[in-house]
Amino acid sequence: MMFSDILQDLLEEGLPLLGEHIFLVAVSVTVAAIIGIPLGLFIAASPRWRAIALGIANAGQTIPSLALFGFLIPLPWVGGIGARTAIEALVLYAFLPILRNTVTGVLNIDPGIRDSAVAMGMTRSQLVRLVELPLAARSIMGGLRIATVTSIGTATIAAAIGGGGLGVFVFRGIASVDKWTILAGALPAALLALAADALLGIVERRCAVE
Amino acid sequence: MPEPLIEFRNVSYAAGERRILENLNLQVLAGETVVLLGRSGSGKTTALRLVNGMLQAASGSVTVLGKSVPDWEPERLKRSIGYVIQEGGLLPHFTVARNVGLVPELEGWPKERIQARVDELLHLVGLPMEVYGSRMPRQLSGGQRQRVGVARALAADPPVLLFDEPFGALDPVTRAELQREFLRLRMDLGKTSLFVTHDVREALLLGTRIVLLEAGRLLFDGTAANFRASNLPALIAFQEGANDVF
Incomplete structure (x- = not known):
């Protein structure tokens, strides 16, 4: 077998896996953002709700990822083998940085600005839309960036429960003790993470107000 | 007598244990610029925030444009009042x-x-x-930011404007310029204002009426001329203090 043949095999199998990987991460981060950002905006004002929500999110983060994937498999309704279960686990991990950065972003807004916005007669929803969301945008984007980068790494474990993605190469390489196959999964995942970090970092800086 | 645009009736306010306003009675009539003068902690800003519903009186009643503050829809009230801060x-x-x-x-x-x-x-x-x-x-x-404000x-x-030490952070030259602008705008627009400051000279310059607050109590309520002529001890102390500064 020629080296070019090996490379072609790798590409033929690898590109769909890369696509699966991106799909897993994109869906997970999107779902986590849809839940995390509104929840963060909502709880930021209350110290009690803040402590409860961040505590739960933090606890979720401490479960080792491989164990979490394993725990989810036997659960009825939400569990089973495949991409859906993997996405659920990834959402759980992506949730904390998004929630935490949304809360931090809102809390860092100068109280004088919020005060004057209320004194102008803004309703609660106008305050969120016109003041809190735009002024917390940079911090929220930071949370999305961290969530995306860590999810790209964690998503390699999805292959362990039949979720697909670049982890397929990694696990196959481990099973066959073949460092090149491991690398075929690990290297693109690492490059993907770096690219996402750089790209979202640019977006993040553009969200800055001052 | 014309209906007051703002009226405080026996208003008290406390933050926890600390009593900030005690039994305040005050009326602001159409066209007046009433200056609330006092040191920091005298309750003057609190009084201002009771008018636009940023704070609620513990007892007594604040009436704005003929309607008690709690009867207003909160956003409606705030949009009916201009508010200028530092x-x-x-x-x-x-x-x-x-x-x-x-x-x-x-x-x-x-x-x-x-x-x-x-x-x-x-x-x-x-x-x-x-x-x-x-x-x-x-x-x-x-100064430009203040003008935009x-x-x-x-x-x-x-119909009513509230000013909370709007010119306090400005350098003396810009402050004097904006004070002159304030007087010009009042002439042109004939708005009614409640103006908070700790600066006696600003109070005498801008106020059609001066109200002196100390530790949440009203000590004096009258025209600038009456204020100058008054010989209440607290008033004299306040004016002397001001002379030391300027």
Whole structure:
């Protein structure tokens, strides 16, 4: 077998896996953002709700990822083998940085600005839309960036429960003790993470107000 | 006697254990500029915030435009009152024009009407729309930000304006300039204002009436001439203190 043949095999199998990987991460981060950002905006004002929500999110983060994937498999309704279960686990991990950065972003807004916005007669929803969301945008984007980068790494474990993605190469390489196959999964995942970090970092800086 | 636009009746306010206002009685009539004068901690800012519903009186009643504050819909009340604070309190992510047009925007005015109003107001405060409209607040000087703050407060043509030490952070020259502008605008617009300051000279210059607060109690309520002539010990102390400063 020629080296070019090996490379072609790798590409033929690898590109769909890369696509699966991106799909897993994109869906997970999107779902986590849809839940995390509104929840963060909502709880930021209350110290009690803040402590409860961040505590739960933090606890979720401490479960080792491989164990979490394993725990989810036997659960009825939400569990089973495949991409859906993997996405659920990834959402759980992506949730904390998004929630935490949304809360931090809102809390860092100068109280004088919020005060004057209320004194102008803004309703609660106008305050969120016109003041809190735009002024917390940079911090929220930071949370999305961290969530995306860590999810790209964690998503390699999805292959362990039949979720697909670049982890397929990694696990196959481990099973066959073949460092090149491991690398075929690990290297693109690492490059993907770096690219996402750089790209979202640019977006993040553009969200800055001052 | 004309109906007062703002009326405090036996108003008290406390924050926890600390009593901030005690039994305040005060009326502001149409066209007046009533200056609330006092040291920090005298309760003057609290009194101001009771008017636009940012705070609620613990006892007694505050009536604005003939309606008790708790009977107002909170946003409606705030949009009916212009509010100017130190440094203008502008939204840092809005342009000057959008800051000025904020209350009309909240009120859902049509775009062209907001634009015309913003244009008119920026001219009124000496910051032409063509030059300043698209700037961000951070690109303005402190005095310019304060002018924008005044324009914003006037945007929806509120009958009553509240000023919370608006010129306190400015250098003396800019402050004097803005005080003159304030007097000119009052002549032109005939608005009714409640103005908070700790600066006796500012109070004497701007107030048609001066109300001295100390530790939450009203010590004096009268014209600037009466204030100068008065020989209440606390008043004399306050004026001497002011003379030391200037």
